Amino acid sequence: MEENIRVVVAGGGTAGWLTAYSLVTRLGNLLEITLVESDQIGTVGVGEATVPTMRKFHHIFKVDEREFMRATQATFKLGIFFDHWGAPGDSYIHTFGVAGQSTWMAGFHQYWMEARANGFGGSLGDYCLELKAANAGKFAVKAGETPLAYAYHLDATAYAGFLRRKSESLGVRRVEGKISEITVDPVTGDIRSLELEHDRRVAGDFFIDCTGFGGLLIGGALGVEYEDWSHWLAADRALAVQTTSIEPPPPYTRAIAHASGWQWRIPLQSRTGNGLVYSSRFCSDDDARATLLGNITGKTITEPRPLRFKTGFRKNAWRKNCVAIGLSSGFLEPLESTSIHLITTSLIRLMKLFPFSGAMAPLADHFNRETRIEWEAVRDFIILHYKQTQREDSEFWNYYRTMDIPDSLAHRMEIFGENGHVWPDLVSLFRTNSWVQVMIGQGLFPKHRHGAGRILPPEALKQELGKLSAFVNQNLARLPDHNDFIKQYCPAQN
Numbered sequence: 001m002e003e004n005i006r007v008v009v010a011g012g013g014t015a016g017w018l019t020a021y022s023l024v025t026r027l028g029n030l031l032e033i034t035l036v037e038s039d040q041i042g043t044v045g046v047g048e049a050t051v052p053t054m055r056k057f058h059h060i061f062k063v064d065e066r067e068f069m070r071a072t073q074a075t076f077k078l079g080i081f082f083d084h085w086g087a088p089g090d091s092y093i094h095t096f097g098v099a100g101q102s103t104w105m106a107g108f109h110q111y112w113m114e115a116r117a118n119g120f121g122g123s124l125g126d127y128c129l130e131l132k133a134a135n136a137g138k139f140a141v142k143a144g145e146t147p148l149a150y151a152y153h154l155d156a157t158a159y160a161g162f163l164r165r166k167s168e169s170l171g172v173r174r175v176e177g178k179i180s181e182i183t184v185d186p187v188t189g190d191i192r193s194l195e196l197e198h199d200r201r202v203a204g205d206f207f208i209d210c211t212g213f214g215g216l217l218i219g220g221a222l223g224v225e226y227e228d229w230s231h232w233l234a235a236d237r238a239l240a241v242q243t244t245s246i247e248p249p250p251p252y253t254r255a256i257a258h259a260s261g262w263q264w265r266i267p268l269q270s271r272t273g274n275g276l277v278y279s280s281r282f283c284s285d286d287d288a289r290a291t292l293l294g295n296i297t298g299k300t301i302t303e304p305r306p307l308r309f310k311t312g313f314r315k316n317a318w319r320k321n322c323v324a325i326g327l328s329s330g331f332l333e334p335l336e337s338t339s340i341h342l343i344t345t346s347l348i349r350l351m352k353l354f355p356f357s358g359a360m361a362p363l364a365d366h367f368n369r370e371t372r373i374e375w376e377a378v379r380d381f382i383i384l385h386y387k388q389t390q391r392e393d394s395e396f397w398n399y400y401r402t403m404d405i406p407d408s409l410a411h412r413m414e415i416f417g418e419n420g421h422v423w424p425d426l427v428s429l430f431r432t433n434s435w436v437q438v439m440i441g442q443g444l445f446p447k448h449r450h451g452a453g454r455i456l457p458p459e460a461l462k463q464e465l466g467k468l469s470a471f472v473n474q475n476l477a478r479l480p481d482h483n484d485f486i487k488q489y490c491p492a493q494n
């Protein structure tokens with residue numbers, strides 16, 4: 001009988017415990033999993049907003065939605081409300097929902113733009129249930145037979161604890177201790193063991209680096225370089241603070257642009273998470289503190305916590321017998337709440353390519369290629385929010401508005417600006433609906449339209465649009481208040 005592969009997960013933040021939990025749930029009888037973490041070092045613990053793919057991940061790995069939501073003070077998220085991004089005073093919602101009905105030839109927005117040119121059609125959001133529900137503070141997992149597209153806001157520390165309890169009960173061994181050295185085989189270049197303080201050692205066959213920004217294994221021991229993307233995404237600091245809630249939780253995240261940064265507001269059942277993301281090139285720490293504390297609602301319940309980061313990407317997240325997952329593999333600011341998503345997709349990719357036979361180089365190569373495609377797509381989507389702006393009120397916005405952008409994004413913006421054509425990114429996290437909402441929301445309105453909207457005479461188009469918006473309104477009327485739904489569906493445990 002073959003021996004179980006010894007997997008060592010270094011680090012126990014959201015990435016470490018998601019890794020341990022997903023491996024033990026699906027491959028537990030083939031692997032012997034040990035997780036090493038250090039209470040002395042702690043975790044980042046601020047990843048609190050998510051995207052809908054988390055639901056699929058939970059489904060695959062058998063996480064019960066209500067149990068998870070009760071344990072993590074979670075609320076529902078239908079999208080992100082962006083304030084002052086395109087111009088001071090502007091706002092729009094990027095929802096997870098789909099507006100109207102597209103055809104194979106053209107996105108729904110093309111029909112809507114044709115209607116607008118003929119003097120009817122209202123706003124694009126009139127055709128999106130999730131957007132209207134977010135505005136009305138309503139939510140249920142389904143409106144009649146129509147499921148809603150949604151994600152969660154959660155308490156990151158509670159989530160790691162929830163996954164830890166489940167992982168340990170399924171057989172993951174947790175070792176408390178600080179990694180002081182990493183032993184690399186001088187012949188093969190593989191990692192052999194983690195040396196902990198007080199002469200303890202954890203040996204393994206395969207290592208997963210979840211040590212956070214430090215990337216102790218992938219960067220420290222294996223020397224994989226970090227590709228710096230901060231010329232496109234200049235933010236390098238954040239200040240996070242928790243406050244009491246002054247109102248029932250809305251079913252969306254708020255991303256409020258300021259003169260030299262942006263502020264998040266994430267509603268949980270018991271409190272609100274807040275933070276300011278800014279760039280030390282354009283904003284001092286004192287100004288960041290004043291901006292954040294001057295724009296929160298409710299009373300602070302924690303001291304403001306500073307965080308530093310460098311936006312970028314580990315050139316090879318998998319090298320030798322080590323894969324980096326989580327912050328050790330790179331960082332993109334949390335504007336579209338994508339970090340936990342990128343952890344889960346890396347895990348699924350790793351499990352598909354898991355090196356059971358020991359031959360690693362081709363598997364690693366494939367993993368690294370796919371990971372790059374995925375990260376670059378998310379990077380472009382985040383840059384769009386900064387680049388496509390009319391703001392001229394600070395050095396920060398002037399820098400973003402006038403900077404060069406990746407060719408891939410420039411190509412997209414040019415085509416959309418010309419005739420509204422849009423396509424999903426290659427890994428389909430941000431589908432056409434997301435690109436359309438953000439491009440139009442930020443003020444990029446196509447000069448011309450596809451002819452699809454003129455195939456029907458205007459009267460017939462009007463009728464079709466009327467039916468679609470009536471359907472949305474009927475479903476909206478079926479939805480309860482978001483907070484009432486939480487109270488009966490998944491009230492927090494304490």
Ligand SMILES: Cc1cc2nc3c(=O)[nH]c(=O)nc-3n(C[C@H](O)[C@H](O)[C@H](O)COP(=O)(O)OP(=O)(O)OC[C@H]3O[C@@H](n4cnc5c(N)ncnc54)[C@H](O)[C@@H]3O)c2cc1C
Binds near residue numbers: 050177210238341
């Ligand atoms: C400002 C900010 C806001 C964010 N908001 C969001 C969001 O809204 N949504 C989202 O999806 N993501 C968000 N993220 C990202 C999210 O926080 C991370 O992706 C997530 O927490 C995973 O972190 P991690 O587990 O990789 O690292 P960490 O949380 O840093 O965990 C690292 C682990 O490694 C251990 N460790 C490190 N060194 C050693 C050592 N020498 N010995 C032993 N153990 C060690 C630590 O003890 C810890 O357990 C945000 C990040 C930041 C900075």
